[in-house]
Every structure is written in structure tokens, then in C-alpha cells.
Amino acid sequence: MAQFSSELDGVLAALADPTxxxxxxxxxGGPMSVGDLARxxxxxxPSFMKHVRTLExxxxxxxxxxxxxRTCELRRGRLALVDDWLAEQRRVWEARTDRLERLVTDPKEERR
Amino acid sequence: MAQFSSELDGVLAALADPTxxxxxxxxxGGPMSVGDLARxxxxxxPSFMKHVRTLExxxxxxxxxxxxxRTCELRRGRLALVDDWLAEQRRVWEARTDRLERLVTDPKEERR
DNA sequence: CGAAAACTGTGCCATGAGGCTAAGCATGCT
DNA sequence: AGCATGCTTAGCCTCATGGCACAGTTTTCG
Structure with missing residues (x-):
């Protein structure tokens, strides 16, 4: 997988596969063995195991x-990385609408 | 891009790249031209344009x-797909902890 | 001990992603 | 018109991904 510039790269890539x-x-729903999952x-x-390894x-x-x-267990916390990124995007976007707001209510406020 | 089994596949794959x-x-922060972005x-x-096309x-x-x-504009709504998936995961996980809860408070509730 | 179960390792293949260079348009400026 | 700007197209290269088959290895069970 080359090496990720940030962990998010890997997490998102891992989740970008339906399997x-x-x-x-x-x-x-709880831990499960590789075999039970694979079925x-x-x-x-072997193909399935690669997916498990990727997730791990x-x-x-x-x-x-x-x-x-081999038993697999979900590490929920990891999904927070994705959550955090989404939250950041929302912040960026809101900062922008705030600027637009201000522009509408007080036009001379604009800078850059 | 082969063809995605669900739109989420594509969206996540698109986001799994730092660029x-x-x-x-x-x-x-607002719309921008391809050239300005690329800089x-x-x-x-050409390489950069591929990324833009992927996002599009x-x-x-x-x-x-x-x-x-060519001016690019973000379509925020699309990120909701990711949000929704995360929310669903949380639901699945909560359903499980609920089952565990019940098991602790009333052991004979267990089935399967 | 011997066989079945449950992975694990190796090697191979096809496809696609992400980069690059080198031309090739279309538009805008003077 | 002629030149600069700003994408576009085409072709090529390399590496990663997702599958496969087949041959181990380690446990477990009778």
C-alpha cells in the first residue's frame, strides 16, 4: 500500500471496498472468527484474508x-478519524458562510 | 474505475487520496478555477485534472x-453519504451493546 | 497416530490508479 | 493577426489491488 501520507488515507481506502x-x-455485532466471516x-x-489484513x-x-x-474484533475508535475529518470540513464550510453572512449584513467588512 | 457496487465505494475511494x-x-472556502487549485x-x-475528474x-x-x-465547486451534500454510513455503523454497534445490557440485567433474555 | 479443520504462504495474473511528457485546441489580449 | 493562457487529449510507464490456485502448517479430535 505504498505508505500513507496520513492514517486517514489508509482508513478511507480500507473502507472504500464493499467487502x-x-x-x-x-x-x-461482536467478534467473529475469520472462517465464520469468510463464509x-x-x-x-486467501482472498478474504487479505481484506482482513488490510482492515487490521x-x-x-x-x-x-x-x-x-483467528478471531476478529472491531476497533470502533478508528472510525472517529473519518468523523473528525468530516467535522473539519463542516467547520471550513461554516467559516465561509459566516464570511458571506458578514458580507451581506455589513459589506465593507470584506478583506481578501 | 470498474463500476462501484454502491456510490459509497466511489466516494470513499475518491476521499482516500490526500490531494x-x-x-x-x-x-x-468557495469555488475556484482548476488552474488556481492546481497551482x-x-x-x-493533466495529473491534477484527473483528480478533479474523479471528484466530479x-x-x-x-x-x-x-x-x-473551468471552475470547481464543492457539492457538500455528497459527504452526507459518508456520514450516513458512519451513523449506521453506530446503530449496529448500539444494538449490540443494548443486547449486552439486557443480558446483564436479565440473563434469561438471551436467544441465539 | 492419522485425518480433518482453519488458517497461512507463495506465486501468478488482470486491471486500474496516479504520474509524466508532448501535442493539441479554444479563448482572450494587444 | 499573432501570441499567451488555460485547459484537453493521447500515449506511456510503474506499482498496487483484488482475485485465483495450490501447497503448506498448526491444532484438534477420534
Missing amino acids: RRAVVRRLG EFPMTL ANGLVRTVKSGRV | RRAVVRRLG EFPMTL ANGLVRTVKSGRV
């Missing part, structure tokens, strides 16, 4: 192996 | 050409 989003959703998707286990590499999921079973 | 996120952020990024115009293809930006200048 991986489905896994996140499924794990929202719900139309692809081979980007901190969206934690996995532990006990015996021959 | 494109920066463009979105920049446009949060802020260390890449050639996924509905995050609207562009109009007037004369020889």
Missing part, C-alpha cells in the same frame, strides 16, 4: 489467534 | 467551463 465495509458492519463472502479464503493494518480491526482460529 | 481531500477542503499541488496539470465523477464536486476557465 471490507461489510466486515466492519458484521463485526459491529458469508463469495471468494476464497489500518487499525479498523484487531485479531488474535487462539489455537487454529 | 483530493485537500481539494475538497480548499473548495470548502497549490506539486504535480502537472463521484459527485463531490461540480465543474463548469466558462470561456477557457
